[in-house]
Amino acid sequence: MAIYLTTDEFKLRTLLPANVLQQIEVSTPGWLAAQIEAVSHGIDARLSKRYHVPFKVPYPDVLKSWIINIVSLNAWLKRGMVATDESFGEYKAMHDRAIEEIREAANSETGLFDLPIDATGPGGASAIVRANPQSYSEASPYVWLDVQRGRGRSEDGNNNGTSR
Numbered sequence: 154m155a156i157y158l159t160t161d162e163f164k165l166r167t168l169l170p171a172n173v174l175q176q177i178e179v180s181t182p183g184w185l186a187a188q189i190e191a192v193s194h195g196i197d198a199r200l201s202k203r204y205h206v207p208f209k210v211p212y213p214d215v216l217k218s219w220i221i222n223i224v225s226l227n228a229w230l231k232r233g234m235v236a237t238d239e240s241f242g243e244y245k246a247m248h249d250r251a252i253e254e255i256r257e258a259a260n261s262e263t264g265l266f267d268l269p270i271d272a273t274g275p276g277g278a279s280a281i282v283r284a285n286p287q288s289y290s291e292a293s294p295y296v297w298l299d300v301q302r303g304r305g306r307s308e309d310g311n312n313n314g315t316s317r
Contacts, residue, residue, distance in 0.1 A: 154193065154194045154207055155193060156189060157189075157212045158221070162217070163185060167224075167225050167228075169229070177228055188227050189224055192220045192223045192224055196216060196255055199256070199259045202259060203260075203264070204258075204268060208268070215254075215266070218251070219254065222247040223248055226247070
């Protein structure tokens with residue numbers, strides 16, 4: 154499993170104030186790194202049914218933004234924040250949108266995301282290795298007759314009829 158974002162890169166990209174990040178690191182050293190790692194592994198776990206994970210370096214920016222949006226809310230909650238604060242609602246919305254996008258990327262039936270293997274540029278190769286099923290099967294409309302015939306012959310052979 155890969156960790157898609159360093160703590161320094163998270164600090165550079167997040168919208169959280171530097172003093173909030175500093176408070177967290179001073180009070181609980183390594184907490185941010187642990188959160189980034191846990192979210193990275195969670196993303197891999199969800200996407201592994203459709204994509205070849207871990208992704209290759211350089212990592213797609215969308216993965217990084219998902220981690221930033223999820224960990225940012227966790228950091229606010231860790232530090233403590235008033236739930237009625239308007240900015241809390243914005244962080245919560247970004248968090249929820251990231252979770253929804255991850256679910257959408259993992260959905261092989263209706264998912265709209267096609268993550269690249271790496272972030273080398275536009276039009277890169279798709280990282281999807283297991284797409285939606287490509288076959289269709291339906292029972293014959295006459296199968297019920299075969300099932301009914303078999304059940305009837307079994308009941309006749311047992312001399313006990315239907316037990317319902």
